Amino acid sequence: xxxxxxxxxxIQKTTFASLSPAVVHKAKNHIMDTLGVCIASAGDPTLANxxxxxxxxxxxxxxxxxxxxxxxxxxxxxxxLNGLLTHGLDYDDSSWTLIGHPSAAVLPAAIAVGESVxxxxxxxxxxxxIGVEVACKIGTSGEPYLYEAGxxxxxxxxxxxxxxxxxKLLNLSTEQLxxxxxxxxxxAGGLRRNFGTFTKPFHAGAACQNGVIAALLAKRGFDxxxxxxxxxxxxxxxxxxxxxxxxxxxxxxxxxxxDPGFFVKPYPSCAATHTGxxxxxxxxxxxxxxxxxxxxxxxxxxxxxxxxxxxxxxRGFEGKFCMKYLIAAALVDGKVGLNTFTDEKIANPLIxxxxxxxxxxxxxxxxxxxxxxxxxxxKITLQDGTILAKTVEDPLGSPTNPMNQQLMTDKFKxxxxxxxxxxxxxxxxxxxxxxxxxxxxxxxxxxxxxx
Numbered sequence: 001x002x003x004x005x006x007x008x009x010x011i012q013k014t015t016f017a018s019l020s021p022a023v024v025h026k027a028k029n030h031i032m033d034t035l036g037v038c039i040a041s042a043g044d045p046t047l048a049n050x051x052x053x054x055x056x057x058x059x060x061x062x063x064x065x066x067x068x069x070x071x072x073x074x075x076x077x078x079x080x081l082n083g084l085l086t087h088g089l090d091y092d093d094s095s096w097t098l099i100g101h102p103s104a105a106v107l108p109a110a111i112a113v114g115e116s117v118x119x120x121x122x123x124x125x126x127x128x129x130i131g132v133e134v135a136c137k138i139g140t141s142g143e144p145y146l147y148e149a150g151x152x153x154x155x156x157x158x159x160x161x162x163x164x165x166x167x168k169l170l171n172l173s174t175e176q177l178x179x180x181x182x183x184x185x186x187x188a189g190g191l192r193r194n195f196g197t198f199t200k201p202f203h204a205g206a207a208c209q210n211g212v213i214a215a216l217l218a219k220r221g222f223d224x225x226x227x228x229x230x231x232x233x234x235x236x237x238x239x240x241x242x243x244x245x246x247x248x249x250x251x252x253x254x255x256x257x258x259d260p261g262f263f264v265k266p267y268p269s270c271a272a273t274h275t276g277x278x279x280x281x282x283x284x285x286x287x288x289x290x291x292x293x294x295x296x297x298x299x300x301x302x303x304x305x306x307x308x309x310x311x312x313x314x315r316g317f318e319g320k321f322c323m324k325y326l327i328a329a330a331l332v333d334g335k336v337g338l339n340t341f342t343d344e345k346i347a348n349p350l351i352x353x354x355x356x357x358x359x360x361x362x363x364x365x366x367x368x369x370x371x372x373x374x375x376x377x378x379k380i381t382l383q384d385g386t387i388l389a390k391t392v393e394d395p396l397g398s399p400t401n402p403m404n405q406q407l408m409t410d411k412f413k414x415x416x417x418x419x420x421x422x423x424x425x426x427x428x429x430x431x432x433x434x435x436x437x438x439x440x441x442x443x444x445x446x447x448x449x450x451x
Contacts, residue, residue, distance in 0.1 A: 042068020105158025162211020
C-alpha cells in the first residue's frame with residue numbers, strides 16, 4: 001500500500017470518537033494558543049500593514065475571516081494570511097519530532113475550510129488533530145535529515161498536514177485524499193536560510209494555503225502520483241537527500257499532540273532559545289547588576305548553531321534567532337516578551353555591551369545530544385570573581401515542564417489584548433474550553449473578529 005493511501009485511510013477512519021479526553025483537552029488548548037498568537041501578530045504594525053495592503057492588491061474574495069485585520073478573503077488566501085500571522089511572531093507552538101511548528105501549518109487551513117462549510121467544533125478539533133498528526137508522523141520519518149539539508153519542516157511537511165485537515169473537513173473520499181496528499185507533496189517548500197525574516201512565517205502561510213488548494217483540487221478530480229511521497233524522485237528522496245526511506249509510523253498510537261506533546265512558548269522566540277532564557281531569568285533573581293558582569297559563557301548542543309543563525313542581529317526579528325541577544329536582553333529587562341524584539345531594543349547600548357561579553361557555542365557536555373533537544377548551560381562571571389551558573393534542559397512550556405491552565409489563558413489574554421476587549425477574550429476562552437459542544441464555529445469566529 002502506498003504511503004499516501006496509508007495517510008488517506010487514517011484520515012478517513014479517524015473521528016472525534018477516536019480521540020481520548022486528553023487529546024481533546026490538549027487540542028483545545030493548542031487551538032486557543034494558536035488563535036491568540038495569530039491575533040497578536042495582527043497587532044504588529046509592520047506585519048499587519050503588509051498583510052492588509054497585500055489583501056487589497058489581490059482582492060481575493062469575502063468567504064473567510066482574516067483574524068485581527070477586520071477583513072475577509074477567499075478560502076485559500078485566508079489560510080495563507082492567517083498562517084503567516086500565526087507564525088509571524090514565532091510565538092506559536094512547536095514540535096521536536098517535526099522540528100517545526102505543527103499548529104501554524106495546519107490550524108489556519110482547518111479554520112478557513114471549516115468557516116467555508118460552517119463546521120462544528122467537534123469537526124474542527126478532529127481535523128486539526130488529524131492534520132498535526134500527519135505532519136508530525138511524516139516529520140518523524142524525515143528528520144533530522146530534512147532539517148540538516150536546510151529545509152524548514154513547517155513548510156515542507158506542514159503542507160501535508162494542512163491538506164489532511166482540509167480534506168477531512170471537505171469529506172473527501174479515500175481516492176481524493178490520496179490525490180490531495182500527492183498534490184501537496186509537490187507544493188512543499190521552505191528554506192531555513194530565511195529564518196529571521198518575514199519569509200519564515202510565510203512558510204507556515206504557504207503550507208496552509210497550498211494544503212487547502214491541494215484538497216480543493218482533489219475534490220474536483222485533480223490527480224497526482226500515488227507514490228509521490230515514497231517513490232523514486234518523490235518527497236522523501238528529494239527532501240531528505242535519500243537518507244530516509246520515509247513512512248507513516250503508527251499514526252494515532254499515540255497522537256503526537258499528546259505524547260510526546262507540543263511545546264507552548266512563553267516567549268516569542270525560537271524554541272531553541274528558551275532553555276537559555278529560563279536559565280538567565282533564574283540567575284537574575286540573585287540580583288545581578290548587568291553593569292558588573294565580566295563575561296558570560298553559554299553552552300549548547302549541536303542544534304544551537306543550526307537554528308540560531310544570527311550572531312549580531314541588526315533588527316528586532318533577527319533577535320529571535322540569537323542566543324547572545326536574548327541572554328543580554330533577559331539580563332537587562334528581567335523578562336522576554338513581545339517588546340523585546342524591536343529595532344530600538346536591538347540597539348540598546350547595555351544589551352550590545354553584554355552581547356560582546358558573551359560566548360555561545362557547543363559544549364562537550366551536550367555533544368551527543370540530537371538536534372531534537374536544546375539544552376543550554378549559562379555561566380556568568382562577575383567583575384568581583386563571583387560565578388553564577390545554571391543549566392536548563394526542560395524549559396517552561398515544554399511537554400516535560402508544561403504551562404498550567406492559568407498560564408495558558410493568561411498568554412491568550414495578553415496576546416489578544418491589543419485587538420480584543422477583556423470581555424471578548426474571556427468569552428473566547430469560555431467557548432474554546434467547550435469547543436466540542438459548539439454546533440458551528442462561526443460563533444467562535446464572530447467573537448475573534450477585530451473590533
